[in-house]
Amino acid sequence: MQKDLEKENKKLLKVKKKMAAKERRRKRPSYFGAMIDPKRFHPSQIKFYLILLPVLVITVLPILFTISHAFKPVEELYAYPPRFFARRFSFDNYRALISAASQTDIPFGRYLFNSILVSIAVIFLSLLLSSLAAFAFTYLKFKGKKFLYAANQLAIMFIAIAVAVPRFMIITYLGISNTYLAHIIPLIAMPVGIFLLKQFMEQIPKELNEAAIIDGASRWQVYWHVTLPMVKPALATVAILAFQIVWNNVETSSLYIIDEALKTMPYYFGTLTLATSSIAAQGIQAAASLIIFMPNLILFIILQKNVMNTMAYSGIK
Amino acid sequence: MNKVEVIHGNKKKKIRFNSAYLFIGPYAIIFLIFVVLLIVISFLLSFTYYDGVNMPRFVGLSNYVTLFTQDLDFMQSALPNTIKYALIVGPVGYMMAFFLAWVLAQLPRRFRNVAAIILYSPSLTGSVLISVVWKAMFSGDSRGYINYLLLNWGITNEPLQFLQDKTTIFIIMVFVGLWSSMGIGFLAMLSGILNTNRDMYEAAYVDGLKNRFQEVIYITIPSMKPQMMFGAVMAIVGTFNSAGLASALTGASPTPQLAGWLISDHMQDYAFSRMEMGYASSLSVVLLMLVLVFYFAANHFFRSDD
Numbered sequence: 242m243q244k245d246l247e248k249e250n251k252k253l254l255k256v257k258k259k260m261a262a263k264e265r266r267r268k269r270p271s272y273f274g275a276m277i278d279p280k281r282f283h284p285s286q287i288k289f290y291l292i293l294l295p296v297l298v299i300t301v302l303p304i305l306f307t308i309s310h311a312f313k314p315v316e317e318l319y320a321y322p323p324r325f326f327a328r329r330f331s332f333d334n335y336r337a338l339i340s341a342a343s344q345t346d347i348p349f350g351r352y353l354f355n356s357i358l359v360s361i362a363v364i365f366l367s368l369l370l371s372s373l374a375a376f377a378f379t380y381l382k383f384k385g386k387k388f389l390y391a392a393n394q395l396a397i398m399f400i401a402i403a404v405a406v407p408r409f410m411i412i413t414y415l416g417i418s419n420t421y422l423a424h425i426i427p428l429i430a431m432p433v434g435i436f437l438l439k440q441f442m443e444q445i446p447k448e449l450n451e452a453a454i455i456d457g458a459s460r461w462q463v464y465w466h467v468t469l470p471m472v473k474p475a476l477a478t479v480a481i482l483a484f485q486i487v488w489n490n491v492e493t494s495s496l497y498i499i500d501e502a503l504k505t506m507p508y509y510f511g512t513l514t515l516a517t518s519s520i521a522a523q524g525i526q527a528a529a530s531l532i533i534f535m536p537n538l539i540l541f542i543i544l545q546k547n548v549m550n551t552m553a554y555s556g557i558k
Numbered sequence: 559m560n561k562v563e564v565i566h567g568n569k570k571k572k573i574r575f576n577s578a579y580l581f582i583g584p585y586a587i588i589f590l591i592f593v594v595l596l597i598v599i600s601f602l603l604s605f606t607y608y609d610g611v612n613m614p615r616f617v618g619l620s621n622y623v624t625l626f627t628q629d630l631d632f633m634q635s636a637l638p639n640t641i642k643y644a645l646i647v648g649p650v651g652y653m654m655a656f657f658l659a660w661v662l663a664q665l666p667r668r669f670r671n672v673a674a675i676i677l678y679s680p681s682l683t684g685s686v687l688i689s690v691v692w693k694a695m696f697s698g699d700s701r702g703y704i705n706y707l708l709l710n711w712g713i714t715n716e717p718l719q720f721l722q723d724k725t726t727i728f729i730i731m732v733f734v735g736l737w738s739s740m741g742i743g744f745l746a747m748l749s750g751i752l753n754t755n756r757d758m759y760e761a762a763y764v765d766g767l768k769n770r771f772q773e774v775i776y777i778t779i780p781s782m783k784p785q786m787m788f789g790a791v792m793a794i795v796g797t798f799n800s801a802g803l804a805s806a807l808t809g810a811s812p813t814p815q816l817a818g819w820l821i822s823d824h825m826q827d828y829a830f831s832r833m834e835m836g837y838a839s840s841l842s843v844v845l846l847m848l849v850l851v852f853y854f855a856a857n858h859f860f861r862s863d864d
Contacts, residue, residue: 276664278752289661293673296658300737301676303691304683310694322710323701374585381578389586396593398791398849401800403842406835407599409610411591430589460577482742485682495760496830526690530683537682542675549674552742552749556784557791 250435307534310527311335318524336530341513341525345499349509356488356506359424361489364480367429371479372472375438376464380450394557396432405496412497423497428487434479440554441475442468474547480539481548489533507533595838597846603839610833621840632841636824639728640848643820644797646732648852651739652793656786658740659748660774664668674748681741681796689734689806696720696730696807721808731803743792750785754778783860790856798849801826821845 279286306325310318311400314331317324377383378390408427412418417426435503445468469476494508510529513522541548604621605627606614625632658677695703698719705717720726745759754777759767779786804818805811812827813819821841829838 277754277756278663279666281666286665289664292661293658293665295677296675300740301679303695303737304679306694307691312689321701323703323706325703335645370585370588373581377578377581381576381581383576383578383582386582389582389589392594393589396589398795398853399593399597400663400795400845400849402799403602403825403845403849404596405826406838406842407596408592409829409835410599411596426588427592430585430592432593435585456593460581464581498674523690523694530690534679534683538569538675538679541678541682545675546673548742548745549749550822552746552785553753555746555788556750557787558784 249277259385280341296436307527307530310524311531312528313524315521315524318341318521334524337521337525338513338528347504347509348425351502352506352509355421355424355503359421359505360484362421362425363428364483367431367483368436368476368480370429371431371434371438372469372476373464375435375442376468376470378435378439379442381460393432393435397436397557399432405492409496412462418497419499419503423501424487424503426492427493428483428490431479431483431486434482436557437478437555438472440556441472441551444554445471453533473551475554477547478551479545482542484540485537488536503517589743600839600842600846603836604843606836606839607834608836608839610835614836617836621837624837625840625844631812631816631819632824634822635819636821636841637844639816639819640798640821642728642844643732643735643818644794644848644852647735647739648793648797651736652743652790652799654736655740655744655789655793656747659744659751660778662748674745677740678745680738683738689803692730692734692807693721693809696726706802724812724817727804727807727813730843731818734803735797735800739793739796741792743789743796746785746792747782747789750782751778755783764842787856787860790860791853794849794852794856798822798845798852799838821848 276285309325309327311334312330312332313324313327314329314333317327317329378386410424412427417423449467449471450463453463458466489507490505491507491511494504495511498504510533511524513526513529603614605616605618607617607621608614659794662677666790667675697703697705698717698721700706700709700717702706702717703721705714707716708714718726720730758777758781762773767773767776799822801820802811804813804820805823808814808817822845825838825841825845828834828841836857852856
């Protein structure tokens with residue numbers, strides 16, 4: 242008896258749920274506002290999938306091609322007719338990449354080490370300096386604040402390529418050319434990072450800071466214990482942007498560093514790219530691009546939520 | 559404002575060191591040296607002759623005069639190429655980014671996230687490094703993928719020299735530029751659309767809004783102007799910050815017939831191959847001015863009134 246009743250109840254509930262869902266679908270207004278961020282599939286979305294599909298395919302194909310090219314054995318690179326996807330996976334290209342490096346006397350590991358060291362330094366320092374500065378811009382009073390912030394806003398459009406000459410002069414003047422510092426210091430100042438962090442800090446409820454100060458916290462403690470934990474998404478975003486800039490950077494190595502042992506990986510890959518255009522080199526270059534590309538992509542996938550969260554406050558007024 | 563005073567804490571009127579300078583100082587120093595000062599020096603150097611070794615020598619406006627009257631490479635290739643490239647890749651890439659963001663915003667979250675990652679990923683590659691793909695695609699022998707397909711389908715009888723011809727190189731550059739233009743501005747616009755106030759749409763329909771297109775023009779864009787502006791700025795930066803793509807495609811610098819040769823390429827060539835750094839600086843100034851023109855145009859469109 243009891244069981245039957247329960248079964249009956251469950252059935253009723255199911256039917257009710259179905260009805261409710263139907264009702265929702267029927268009631269769904271046709272205007273766009275109700276369509277933003279839908280919870281589930283709806284036939285009206287089919288047209289959007291149809292628009293997106295070719296775009297996604299065109300976007301992803303070159304990347305898939307690079308991946309497949311990077312793992313193609315040499316004989317497949319030369320195969321005619323050319324094959325889009327590798328049939329047999331091999332690490333030939335990676336082996337060639339590393340042995341090519343040993344011909345320049347500098348082992349591949351050295352370039353890799355330099356890249357990692359410089360990237361970590363730039364990420365750490367730019368996060369530290371940007372968050373301190375954004376804190377000052379958001380909460381503190383100091384002379385020249387307005388001017389500095391206006392300059393920073395304009396500098397978001399800073400085109401690094403355009404000032405290669407004076408950068409060269411200053412690096413020489415400061416006596417840091419041909420050192421790791423030449424890699425690191427020019428890349429620390431990231432106007433867009435300050436901007437994103439400040440926008441984010443402005444969203445933190447004021448009560449939090451006030452409570453901490455009533456409890457006797459100093460500015461530094463507020464910064465470290467209240468503000469930083471609250472702006473983690475923005476910090477993650479700035480870290481990603483900093484990483485993209487420093488990890489892909491070729492300019493520093495090719496213009497400001499003479500000592501081969503202090504140059505970074507993308508520079509070394511760049512020399513391969515320009516040196517030859519033979520087909521075997523293509524495989525090596527694909528392998529190289531993949532080494533540059535993958536850490537960027539993985540970092541973004543891991544931190545995507547944070548980035549989207551930060552972007553919600555990215556508007557320039 | 560209150561908060562500022564609360565954080566200040568100490569209300570004694572004594573003059574004391576403001577620790578705000580410790581917060582802002584390190585960034586301010588590096589920012590002033592490696593951004594502001596660099597632009598100032600660029601500007602000053604553009605009035606000098608400077609070879610990178612001897613002291614710069616003041617030459618007045620002669621760099622600019624040379625630039626606009628004698629440098630045929632600049633007037634016939636670098637300048638028109640840069641403007642054409644910026645006018646196509648900037649606005650078209652920007653509109654594509656907005657349109658795709660708008661489409662994505664109307665799809666369920668899980669699919670949207672995956673699609674956003676895919677669309678964003680080309681902007682991570684760095685156009686020069688990935689040029690290996692385009693070289694393989696557009697290679698001028700029958701081994702090039704596009705040529706192979708064209709030959710196979712009987713569209714052409716002999717392989718086309720995509721990477722020898724000025725026009726096709728430029729088209730490939732534009733294609734690569736558009737391909738990688740779904741950067742951080744695209745993400746900003748996507749999240750802007752996702753955060754627009756939904757009630758506004760309903761109200762607008764009551765007030766006589768008729769279709770999707772009107773929605774976008776009258777509700778969506780106005781309510782996310784700040785994100786639109788951020789996206790525009792990022793589009794401008796992305797467009798002008800590119801150099802070396804044509805060289806990477808053709809494997810030569812300068813490129814044959816200066817195909818796809820941009821002001822930034824021209825500048826780097828003068829600065830670091832010919833060591834004419836004063837002249838190169840006047841090219842930088844022109845480039846920075848172009849960026850500003852584009853910025854003010856964008857600002858004109860998306861200025862928030864508040």
